[in-house]
Amino acid sequence: MTQEIQGTVADGYEAVREEFAAFVASERPDYEGQLSAYVGGRRVVDLWAGDGVDAGSLYGVYSSTKGAAHLVVALLVQDGTLELDRKVTYYWPEFGAEGKGALTLRELLAHRAGLVGTDTGFTAAELADDRLLAERLADQRPFWRPGTAFGYHALVIGALTGEVVRRATGRTLQEVYEERVRAPYGLDFFLGLPAVHEPRFRPVQPMEPTAKQQALLDSLPSGPHTLTSIAFNRHTDDPTDLVALPNDRTVRAKGPASVGGVASARGLAGMYAAAISEVDGKAPLLKEDTAAEFGQFHSVGYDLVARTHKSYGLGFQATADTWHAFLGAGAFGHSGAGGSQAFADPRSGLAYGYTRRRNAFPGGAAPENERLVGAVHRAALAAG
Template identity: 75%
Template sequence: MTQQTGTVTVHGTVADGFEAVREEFAAFVATERADYEGQLTAYVHGRRVVDLWAAPEADAAAGGDSLHGVFSSTKGAAHLVVALLVQDGVLKLDREVAHYWPEFAAEGKGSVTLRELITHRAGLIGIDAGFTDEELADDRVIAERLAVQRPFWRPGSAFGYHALVIGALTGEVVRRATGRTLPEVYEERVRAPYGLDFFLGLPPGHEPRFRTVLPMVPTPAQQAELDAVPRGPHTLSSIAFNSQVPDPGELTDFPNSPAVRASGQASAGGIASARGLAGMYAAAISTVDGRPPLLKPDTIAEVGQIHSLGFDLVARAPRAYGLGFQATGENLYPFLGAGAFGHSGAGGSQAFADPRSGLAYGYTRRRMAFPGGAAPENAQLVRAVHTAASAG
């Protein structure tokens, strides 16, 4: 079914009872720029109930199977791998990171546990000198540099978003414990069995499906708001986002880099469709195509349990994190059930699981949304999907 909204056409299907989701999506698209391109997918108890996408009518290359850069939504895939290995007993959350990775103990980090690391409490947000573009695309190099870095706060005393490095840090623990890289474990345990269009390391054959990320186009008022944000060359935020280096480049450069797409950089380098995002979270909590949930009930409860709550030293705002995942309900959508977990991305993507309702949600967009992070339209779209799911 297609629906014309200005020069942008809404395509796709919804299950009975989810018609209001299509209406909400079409109403939003009607307010967007003429070049809007986005995707929305949802599952309930393992059944796909929403599969919508919108793109300019004249752009034949855009579709429901197009792939977008999803920035930090990547962290959801990375930490699903960690959750699986904890569930298997391969990793222990309260064991010191240095048990798996001895070099990590340098500069007073010997007592930092995996639980503290994965909940953004280690204070290891970056390095003083910053990373080159080539280094930032390589998780092994990031991990090597961070192993000898002094923490920026006493580990465990506070928390701050490890924006570009958390996947490298937890990924090195995975490599030391299993002998395999985090993207390799993800491919074997998660992506390949379900045929998910959510890649940590985009194969060359899928490159033609990738849609170049387009930069944010703020209004004058929005630009003034961005310009008013205090910035300094050596703040915690600048170190965490690697903006203290000369000529740091634009955020869009990251997923638009072929090296990043190929490397599987596990903090922000993932490439996905909304189908892939929602499908991964559906597989995590529900039976999908006859396969049992990837996570057992105790694991689901633990990853969604809030571990870090309060003032985020990097984001400079209140935040809540579970085990590697954002506490999605606490951060953004309070109508979700307790224990909802997922991750958003700087370009506007959003993905999560709400175990209590059985909902798995994925949203992507091609052009970056103001002000960064989960795009504002997700608030209406998530509510519409959740309302329909709860009524079923």
């Protein structure tokens, strides 16, 4: 039975609805997802599908959280509160232990710290609490010489940059985000989900790989002491279950800045729209120079954790590389392990958000984003 597509599109974006409907028709009958896009600060796509889903349904968005976290950092750099080329120890002296003293904030944001985890791993309580993570990480010896290479700091980058924010401002990253970004725009993108919104949360459902996909998963390196295992906290007696993370109320309530965000597609796209465009009469959050610097390529090539080609700006993924067939230079955003994707393309004025309930294979931006991003981008160009 084909699911009905709900929501609206602006004139000229009908092809996006058709592309979303074609994708949903090809998916499992229990598919749930949302798609939203803004152009020039105006919402032009607002679609969803699935039993019991609406535009306000909330999903765990995993590493798409990093986009919200590092929008805060970008704002503080823009204000002059933080300086990218200062050493991290200027703000956080304890960070300098074990040979990390020369690392700059710019290098930290670009995943160049070599501090992807700890030798003994983290407890579930630590993973939910950025302050506890930062305390553990300050004493850890880096896994490569800081600044010489890069690798995805999957579960910890938000705690590291968040501690810099806390030391510089006296407030948590989550508090600054709430005051300066989420609340002023009424965004359904939370770093710390209030209990009143819990009924809107849709628990993540685990991926069910095909036989071919499972064979590929089984072939991936899985040694307990690899960088990848350390970065994803799988080298402990109680390895982290990524599916379970957003389904834990403690994680949702505390909103750890690497993976703990809860959002709708509207919330994801709305945040990036606010970052680069005038929205509801409010000036863009980021000046052009700030957006350009944070979207600029800083780490490109072989990622020591992901074991493949990756590209990062400052705290954000360099989305211009991910969707190079569509997006302009300087596009920035972040995907999440469950399949979510969100970004801003300053050159076209496009802001995009996508969520889904069931984890996608193989993790990160779900494959359907390629066709959906392409459809939105073509419509935006045609609409002028």
